[in-house]
Amino acid sequence: MRRFLLTIFLLASFVALGVGAWGLWWVHQPLVLPAPSVDLSVEPGTTPRGVAQLVADAGVEVQPQLLYWWFRISGQDRQIRAGSYELERGVTPKTLLSILVRGAEATRSVVLVEGWNFRQVRAALAKADQLKPETLGESDEALMARLGRPGQHPEGRFFPDTYTYSKGSTDVALLQRAMRAMDRQLTAAWAARAANLPLKTADEALILASIVEKETGKPGDRPEIAAVFINRLRVGMPLQTDPTVIYGLGAGFDGNLRKKDLQADSPWNTYTRGGLPPTPIAMPGKAALLAAVQPAPSKSLYFVSRGDGSSHFSSSLDEHNRAVNRYQKGGKQ
Incomplete structure (x- = not known):
């Protein structure tokens, strides 16, 4: 009897070792x-057994009970996090559990570019991969109300960044992040403003920064361009800045700014109206925000493109006209 029990014990041990070895191989x-x-997609509150079933339901060839027992044996079954995941070929039970425990959700990214207007922002979000377009078809006014800013113009209120x-996030959530980021950047820039600026509010600084962003070809010129407008x-x-006129023309602008456009009055036509336009005309980046509140110490009132991205600055109209003749009309100084 004792020999029989010993034989059974040895057989059970070999079976256990075999199962353990197979399990170590399988994971x-x-x-x-x-x-x-x-x-x-793992929703909050899903049990480890439910997660294993979701994996099988997604088409992965695995026995959910076996996967569940792997979760249990690992001791990490209660650490699995809710989220949206993307499983790629080559994933093993071991790496799958690691992904679920780390909460390594599938992510995408979208770039909001410095100098874009809000129309371009909305177009980019509408095309963004796996981003739920909850605001599709909504007016700008309705969208801003949804973001908690009813009555505020959306232009320039979102910070350009990546x-x-x-996967499955909404455009509303992303816009809220971009809006909060701009709030932080604008608050910091306004707090660091130079003394005696002819800007009464942070919003005016934002408007000026948007103009600086659109007028700048060479990044190092931003403070000097800001100084011209200040x-x-x-x-x-x-x-008298063309980008504001172009903004006022809206989607109808065909790329060719005509003399009649400069003469046609609109709230954004800085040739026919004094002061700043009523709203920003684009999204300024951090450098443009800082340039607007910390302009270069300059007496320049004019600038003209040299044709290489940089600008020539002048403090008098005569000097400016000579620069225009040299750089824009092919003449000589």
Whole structure:
């Protein structure tokens, strides 16, 4: 009897060792996926057993009970996080659990570019991969109300940056992040403003920064360009900047700014109206915000493009006209 029990014990031990060895081998084997990648959405409150079933339901060739027991044996079953995941070919039970425990959600990104207007922002978000377009078809006014800013014009209120988001996130959530980022950047810039600027509010600084952003070809010229507009505001001289006129023309602008456009009055025509336009005309980046509140110490009132991205600055109209003749009309100084 004793020999029989010993034999049974040895057989059970060998079986256990065999099962353990097989299990150790199995957790390192790639799972069979129905496609190069599989989306897996784990809602909050889903049990480990439920997660294993979701994996199988997504088309992964695995026994959910076996996967569940792997979760349990690992001791990490209660650490699995809710989220949107993307499983790729080559994933093993071991790496799958690691992904779920780390909360390594599938992410995408969208770039909001310095100098874009809000129309371009909305177009980019509408095309962004796996971003839910909750605001599609909504007016700008309705969108801003949804963001908690009813009555505020959306232009320039979102900070240009690269935004990463989880698959299934909404455009509303991303816009809220971009709006808060601009709030922080504008607050910091306004707090660091130079003394005696002809700007009464942070919003005016934002408007000026948007003009600086659109007028700058060479990044290092931003403070000097800002100084030109600050100096014009100080002496009551019209800003006379083409980008504001173009903004006022809206989507109808065909790329060719005509003399009649400069003469057609609109709230954004800085040739026909003095001071700043009523709203920003684009999204300024951090450098443009700082340039607007910390302009270069300059007496320049004019600038003209040299044709290489940089600008020539002048403090008198005669000097400016010579620069225009040299750089724009092909003449000589």
